[in-house]
Every structure is written in C-alpha cells, then in structure tokens.
Amino acid sequence: MTTGNFHVFRDCLFSNVVEKLTEATKKTPNRSSPGKKARQNESEPEPSGPDPSELADFSDYLATDIFSSLPEKFQALSHHQYRNDIVNSNKWSLPLTLTVLEELSAHLPGDINDSLTAYGLIEPPKSDMQSFMAPVFSGYISAVTTPPLKWTETRTTACEICERDWVPVTYHHLIPKQVHAKVLKRNWHEEHRLNSVAWLCRACHSFVHRMASNEELAREWYTVDLICQREDVQKWSQWVRRVRWNRT
Template sequence: MCHTENTNFDAFRDFLFTAILDKSSDRAGKGCKRGSVRKKTTPAQPPLTEPEPSELAEFADYLAAEIFASFPDEVQSLSHDALQNDSALSDKWSLPLTISVLEEVAAHMPGEVNDSLTAYALIEPPKSDLQTFVAPVLSAYITAVTTPPPKWTETRTDACEICGRDWVPMTYHHLIPKEVHAKVLKRGWHEEKRLNSVAWLCRACHNFVHRMASNEELAREWYTIDLICSRDDVQKWAQWVCRVRWKKA
C-alpha cells in the first residue's frame, strides 16, 4: 500500500471498530452480554461474555483487512483531491451512496466476512445484512478521507485527548456542537469566538462523547476537554479503550 492507502486503511479500521463496539453496546443495553469476539466463526452461538480489548481489536483488524482489500483501488486511495479532479469518481462515490453501489461493494466481499458478522450477531438476517452493516461504515470512511482539512488543523494533537492513543486516526470534535450554535448565542452561554473550539479525539472516543450527552448538554456543561475528562464514566471508558492496540503489519 502507498502512504495514502495506509492512512485510509487506518481510518476505515477505526470506523469499523467503532461500529462493532456500538453494536456490542446495543446488545448489552437490551439485556445481552457482549459476545466474546474472535476471528474464527466455527461456533454457531459464540459465548456471551465481555470481550477483552485485545480480542475486539483482533477481530476488527481481521475484518477491516478483508473488507478493505475487497474495495476497488479507487476507494482504497480515495481523497478530497481525487474527487475534485475526477467527475466520474465524484459521481459514483459522493454521499449518499446509491443502492447499486452498495450492492456492488458487498458483492465483492469475501464470504468469510458475512459469516463472521452473522456468527457474532453483528448482522441478523433477515432484519439486517452485510450491506446494511457496511453502508454506514463506508459512508463514514468516505466522509473522513474526502473532507478538506479543517481550519483548526493547527490545533491537531498527536494523540487522542481522552484515551491518549496515538496509533489511531484523529477526528475533531466541536466542543460546542454546531447544531446548537444559534441557541448558544441567543442564550448567552458562550462568546461567539468560542464556537469553533475543538478537541482532537479518536473515533471511538468521539462517538462515546456524543453518546454520553446531548448536543445541548455538551454545549452547556461539557464544553472543554478538561470538563469531559473529569467525568467518572469518561475516565472508566478511557481506561478500557486505551488497551486496544493493533498488531504491527
């Protein structure tokens, strides 16, 4: 892989890991314990035990490698400049993705991917399938790799400001969510110059922050990284997720 493809793979793997983590959390919230996640798919009903971070990382790493390798070269090396310079590429891979494009992508994935996702209840036919699982992950990946650099690039950190991991891609989190900027100014919660302040977080921690509080609560109560990190639930989360490491290639 070239440098761009390596960077893109890292981004895709992080989105996939987050999707697996979110699905596992949903199952736990419905009264199911999380399944122990392993690469092999032999058991018809995997044991319902809390997964170790190393197991979850290994499973996500395996699936990401299998899925990413099945993508066309143009998707593996997708970038903002590539879409700007190729109208055909832009028409096909700009969001929202068409059903035909998603069907094409899913059709080229190895059968083992579908078997693994099914064995661990990450997809549950006929309620959900490979296409519905991969669609949001692929869409998030395309958004990440084709978005132009933000104006806050100079604030970028080398490690996630919550978990401290520096081997996963960073995303920027609006500490005062853009959706509530108008309300923030109307009610005088913050000065306008603070509206575009950001924190740099890995995708897993970014998603956790948005699960822990609504946009209005984030703007009103959790508008700095220090305030966010002072929460007990965030500290416990950080201690867990920082143990997730990818194997060296």
C-alpha cells in the same frame, strides 16, 4: 493498499463493532426492577464482553479482508481526489445511496457475513452485512475527504481522551455545528468559541456522540476537561486504552 486510509477504515469499523456490542449489552435483560433498569439505561454502560485485545484482533482481521477487496479508487479516496473528480465526488457523496451501498457490499468476501453473524453483529433477517457496513463506509468517506481545517495547528499526536498515539485522530467540534445558531441565540457561548475542536480517535469520537445529544454537548460538555470528568468517559478511556493493533 493505501496504509493511511486503511488505518482510518479500520478505526471506523472498530467503532461500529464496539457500538453494536454496546447496543446488544443494553438490550440484554437483567433481574433488576423496571425502574432501576430504566435509570441504568440513561447513561452509557461500562463496556463489557470481549476483551479489547480480542476486539482489536477481530476488527483488524475484518478490516484487512474488507478494505483490500474494495475498489482501488475507494481505497485511495482523499479530499483532493474528491474535489477534482466530479464523477466520484457525486458517487461517494453522503448520505450514500442504496445503489452505492449495494455496489460496495458486493465486493466483500463471502466469509465476512459468517464472521459478523457468528459475533452477533448482524442478526438475519433483522439486519444484514449491508446495514452493518453502511456507517463504516460513511464514516470512512467523511474522514478521508474532509478538507484541511484552518485550526490544524491545534492537532495533537494522541487522542485527547484515551491518549492513544498509535491510532488516527479526528477533529470533534466541542460545540456541534448543528446547534451553533441556538448557542448564539441563547447566549450559551461567545461566537469565537464556536469553532473550538478536540482531537479524538474514531472510537472516542463515536463514544462522545453516544454519551450526549448535540445540545447537551454544547451546554455541558464543551471542553475536553469537562468531558473527561464524567465517570463513564473515564471507564471508557481505561477500557479502550488497552486496544492495540498487531499489524500495520
């Protein structure tokens, strides 16, 4: 097993577990009035449900069983391999085709489906193991095949939101690339700021993109300091900081 890649895969899976449970929390009805409920749903709720250590253990168990069952070439994916192996670069290009998703899912141990169902992460027939794993596979491929950046010297050893230094960090474009043209056209920021990044763990990275749209991130949340001023981010960082992995 490629240890570094496993850590990335585990983080992607953990992020998806948290996101699915957060979605389930949002859908849970409460006794408040419709107007109050609508206002509450406008912001990301404080994570609730299982303890972070429980989610960490569960995600670690899932990741270990799933990653070890996947093809060796998939486990060892890297930017160098992706760039120099035409066959695999075409096969693993994003978005993943249904054929590739089915092929990867076919490698998964049979008891994984039961575990995901028992935890409420999939609800047959509305959702299945393949639909749950699709963003995990995609996030993993994106993370391990991304070319080195010219601003890698800004890389931190710890996530800039939760401050955990025992999990892999990824770069987050503080001004999302998808809205660069609009940013310049509307004079929101100077051009030299477009490539500024923050180094976030996969879980915090996913949280930031759930908390606001790309346009909102560019206009209002374009520095780590601004992001960390949000109450929902502060609650999230306190919660996720308690996640530790028991195995390496």
